Amino acid sequence: METKVSTTPEDWAATYRRDCPSRTVVELLANKWGLYVLAALRRHGRPMRFSELRRLLDGITQKMLTQTLRALERDGLVTRTVYPTVPPRVEYALTELGVEAGRLTDAIGTWSVEHARQILAARRDFDDRAAIPPQPVGPTGTGPAR
Amino acid sequence: METKVSTTPEDWAATYRRDCPSRTVVELLANKWGLYVLAALRRHGRPMRFSELRRLLDGITQKMLTQTLRALERDGLVTRTVYPTVPPRVEYALTELGVEAGRLTDAIGTWSVEHARQILAARRDFDDRAAIPPQPVGPTGTGPAR
DNA sequence: CGGGATCCTGTATGATACTG
C-alpha cells in the first residue's frame, strides 16, 4: 500500500492468467540466460560480440546463446549488427527497451550476489533441519545414534 | 536504503562463473513460478494460503507450487506456517529477504505488463520480416529445392 | 567467427492417484 505504482490489483490479476501477453515477456526475462545476457550487455555498456558473450557467460553453449539472443532480438530488446568482414563480425547491442529490461535483470543479478551468502546459509540450515532423523517421539534415547 | 555493496566489474565477472554461488540465487528468481509467487505474495501484502496461491496463479500445478514454495522456503525467502486445524491450513509469508526479492520480481512483472504491447509488436514485426518469402527467385530455383 | 541443422538425453513439468 505504501508503494505508489501505477498498476492496480486488477492489472495484477490479469498478469496471472496464463493467456496474459505479459507472461511471455516475463518468461523472456525470467530465464537465466536471458537474464545474464541482458545484465552483461548492460554492464558492459557497449555492444558485444557473440564470442565475447560466449566467453563471458561461463557454461552457456553456442546454441543457447544464439537462441537467447534471437529471442531478445525478436522482442526488440537487442539489435544484431552484422559486419560483413572477412571473419564475420556480429555485434549485439541493447535497444532502449533492452536497457530498461537490463536494469531489472541487472538488479536481480546484483541482489543475488549481495545476498548469496545469507541465502546459502539459510539453505544449509534448512537442509540440516530436514536431515534430522525422524524420531521426535518417545522417551527413548534423547539422541538416537540412529 | 539498503547497504549498497558497491559492485565492481570484477564482481560481475565472478557472477558469470558457473560455480558462482549467486547463480543458484539468480536461478531461484529467474524462473517464472518463483517470480510469480514472490510477486504475488508481495503484492498481496499478507500471508497467503496454498490454495489461494494456486487459484491465483493460473496454470500452476499443485506440484510446481509446492516445489516452488519449498525452494523459496529453503532459501529463506518465505516462511511456512502450519495451523493444525481440522482442515489443514498452511500460510506462506515473505521474510524480510523475501520482500526484498519480491520487489525485484514484482518490478519485472510490472515492467512486463507495461511493455507487453510494445514488445509483442516488435515480435510480430520480427516474425513478419522473417516470414518474407525466402526469395521469390525468378526462373528455375537457383538453389536445390532440397 | 558466427551461426544453422541434427541428434540425443536429462530434467523440468504436467496429469493422476493416494493420504493425514
Added chain:
DNA sequence: CAGTATCATACAGGATCCCG
C-alpha cells in the same frame, strides 16, 4: 486442505558437424 508419490513426456539444453 495441503500436500506426497508416481508415471508419462515434452522440451530445454548439450554435443557435433557443417557452412558462408
